[in-house]
Amino acid sequence: MKRIGVLTSGGDAPGMNAAVRAVVRKAIYHNIEVFGVYRGYAGLIEGDIKKLEIGSVGDIIHRGGTMLYSARCEEFKTREGQLKGIEQLNKHEIEALVVIGGDGSYQGAKKLTEHGFPCIGVPGTIDNDIPGTDFTIGFDTALNTVIDAIDKIRDTATSHERTYVIEVMGRHAGDIALWAGLAGGAETILIPEAKDDMKEVLARLKRGTERGKKHSIIIVAEGVGSGVEFGKKIEEETKFETRVSVLGHIQRGGSPTAFDRVLASRLGARAVELLIDGHGGRCVGIQQNILVDHDIIEALSQTHTIDKKMYNLSKELSI
Template identity: 85%
Template sequence: MKRIGVLTSGGDSPGMNAAIRSVVRKAIYSNIEVYGIYYGYAGMIEGNIKKLEIGSVGDIIHRGGTMLYTARTEEFKTEAGRAKGIEQLNKHGIEGVVVIGGDGSFQGAKKLTEAGYPCIGVPGTIDNDIPGTDFTIGFDTALNTIIDAIDKIRDTATSHERTYVIEVMGRHAGDLALWAGLADGAETILIPEAPYDMEEIITRLQNGHKRGKKHSIIVVAEGCESGVAFGKKIEEATKFETRVSVLGYIQRGGSPTAGDRVLASRLGAKAVDLLLEGKKGRMVGIQQNKLVDHDILEALSQKHTVDMDMYTLSKELSI
């Protein structure tokens, strides 16, 4: 293999640039040319492909977002759309592709592999919802962004003696809510993976108020319930002054943490190694701090789970 491509697809996540940098420099170190495919699969269809050099990825390891940009496209889900993308790969002599993104991006990588283009998936999503890896690129940074926001909200919650409901990202996975809630001592955490008992939540808030607690923090994953709607329920049931903060896209931005930079660097280089070994249709990941690889569809067929022991612990510590 003498020429590979690299793209980012789906939602951006902090650390994607570090992964791009790792893919490019590991490949060049291994005497392989690298081409950046801009705007994900949409750019592949349009032929928005440019050669990357060592200097192309200089000064990006600390930057959030993705220098290759990202976009979503329905066209690539069709056979005709993929044929256009493959035509562009052939035109540029690209023999393999590293795809950095989430589950939708990995589905596209599998389709390309089936069409004869070896692909390796690198998990990049703040939701941490990809089976086969303990952590995804961007999760640690987003988590710390949330914790920083909650710390600031707690200051005003204390000053005004209010209950605050904080909605965080996580449409299908509660990792961000769970980790942030536990780290910030939230009284209640709502995640998609576990049902909640409204009466229990109200009782906990009222008991805290009775013993002199002046404020409460509730963290809600967006996939569980709307923070605004839940805040109204809390205020109506307790009569406590309640405010809601929806953190939104602030969670995706910012300079990646050291953890995400190192993880992205390790996974990006591993992806290149797999292509050199002749592997295809695989995803890289990290489990128990060891680099691993799995068949993409086999990994995605598994159900993502959260650590329910952590969820139980959060309840035990929020008495």
């Protein structure tokens, strides 16, 4: 292995830069040239590829976002687009590609693998919805951003004796909502993996009021539905003064936490090690604090799940 490429794709996540840095410096340490593919698969098709040196990734480990930029690319979902990408990789004599991103990015890496081009997937997404790993790069940072917002909103909810609905990101996964809700002491957590009956939510709110509770925090994962609509429904049914906060893309930015920086560094380096050992078509992850790797095609056939015990605990603690 003499020359590899690295790209980031899909939604940005804090820690992606740390992963890029690890890939570049680990490879150069082993006398492998590294080329950065800019703007994800769109840049791959267009040949937006440049050589990266040690200094190219200096002073980025603490920065959010991705220095390689990111973009959506419908063309790469087609066979023609995928072959154009491989043509560009061959043109630059790149022998393998490290793909840092979420589910859509993995799908692209899977397609390249099926065409016979070696790829390694590195899980970078705040959603924490990639099978085969306990945590994805960016999840911990996004989680702490949400918790900080919950704490601030709770101060206002207490002062004005209001019910607050907070909508968080996560696509079709409820990990951000579940972890942030449990850590933030939310009274109700609504996630797509365990849909609560609205009557139960309303009954919980009323029980709290009857025992003297002056405010409530309800966390809604975007995969369940609109936080605004839930807020309207709650206010109509209970007559409690209700406000809604949609946190939005603030969750995707910011300096990565120490956990995400270390996780990204470990996973990025492990991706290079796999390529050095001649393994392609894999995706790396961490399970029980041990680095693991799986066949990327098999991994994508699995379904993401949540920790049901944690979900049940959140309900028990919010009585």
